[in-house]
Amino acid sequence: MAANYAAAETAGLTGSATLSARLSTMMFMQFFVWGAWNVTLGLVMQTVGIGNLIGNAFSVGPIASIAGSLLLGMAATRYLSPRMLMVILHLVGGVILFLLPSLVTPERAGAFVWLLLGYMILYMPTVGLANTIALKSFGDRVDNFPFVRAFGTLGWIASGLIIGWAGLSASPQIFTVAAVVSVALGLYSFTLPSVASDPPRDESIVRQVLCVEAFGLLRQRSFLVFILSATLISIPLAMYYAYASPFVGAVGISNVGGTMSIGQMSELAFMFSMPWLYRRFGVKPLLLVGMIAWAVRYSLFAIGDSGDSLWAVYVGVALHGVCYDFFFVAGAIYTGTIATPKGVNAQAQGMLTLFTYGVGMLLGSQIGALLYAQLPATPTIADWQHMWWYPAIAAAVIAILFHLTFRDDSRTTTAA
Structure with missing residues (x-):
């Protein structure tokens, strides 16, 4: 009996470690995608001659954090699981990221800002979805979450180091690097734990959104x-x-x-x-x-x-x-x-x-x-x-x- 208990305990620890590794990989890629382009975007825009639109480009994130939470975070989660939303949003977002470098020019700068806004409306809800998948997968073991979330910061650090090492800090190709990882994360999300959406509260969705x-x-x-x-x-x-x-x-x-x-x-x-x-x-x-x-x-x-x-x-x-x-x-x-x-x-x-x-x-x-x-x-x-x-x-x-x-x-x- 003692041997069986020890074996079960070992299996539980192994399972917990495997789950942490899977979720840590998700967090790493989640913030790698964002950090790859966000950190040096201002430098890129100044270099190509559209520095006057830096303020507008960095306004899309705040707007998207509001619109994305409303349109996707509250509504879409009623119909799709967090895992499937991660798959769809990162795959579609990856396609948009591949298109962005061609728009980072003085002639197409307006279209660039608008398409960046569209991308961020898709991306911002995935930050909360990643947290939701991790927290619900751990159940009562939420003390494991800070360790997993730290890999998000490591992903952001790694993206900056890679962009700098490759000499892309001032290049529109920062979006291409982000696109490759976004598509990879979309495909990887098929393997994430399947967790249920939050049950609807008694109050109306309007009261929840507001x-x-x-x-x-x-x-x-x-x-x-x-x-x-x-x-x-x-x-x-x-x-x-x-x-x-x-x-x-x-x-x-x-x-x-x-x-x-x-x-x-x-x-x-x-x-x-x-x-x-x-x-x-x-x-x-x-x-x-x-x-x-x-x-x-x-x-x-x-x-x-x-x-x-x-x-x-x-x-x-x-x-x-x-x-x-x-x-x-x-x-x-x-x-x-x-x-x-x-x-x-x-x-x-x-x-x-x-x-x-x-x-x-x-x-x-x-x-x-x-x-x-x-x-x-x-x-x-x-x-x-x-x-x-x-x-x-x-x-x-x-x-x-x-x-x-x-x-x-x-x-x-x-x-x-």
């Missing part, structure tokens, strides 16, 4: 302050995603993709420590450190150059782990703490995504485009330095307002 129950949480003053701060801090965040890569190229760094991946490496380093840090220090210190880090990062960019201050550019990129994890990961944990007692965790997380990656980053992309439009056709390092002071000051002001107005009452709420 996150009606989650919006009720805004009656709590602390959560309202947090949501407003998260939305505002996402405005300077958008400028990093859109304009950091052309700036890094302007200071004379040739391997832009590899350099930008340093930020994801630091993100990975801090990711696993966030639950412990949250329990140890609480939400306000973490959120505040994250916001201050944004101000410091942009200040470093504002003093960085191709000479003795090149170190400031590298340190600014490396601060991504503190900037992202200390605010957005800690913010997601805080949102769950507030929402779970009310039973609206999923809606609240969706609402947080709507305000940050939707409203905040859309505003940031457009404001960044206005600032970039003030630069000459071929910006000097001094021009770039001047532009970075705007998000640096904005992030500092937001951090001060947050410190003065936010009071953590999540423990009181949880107890109640």
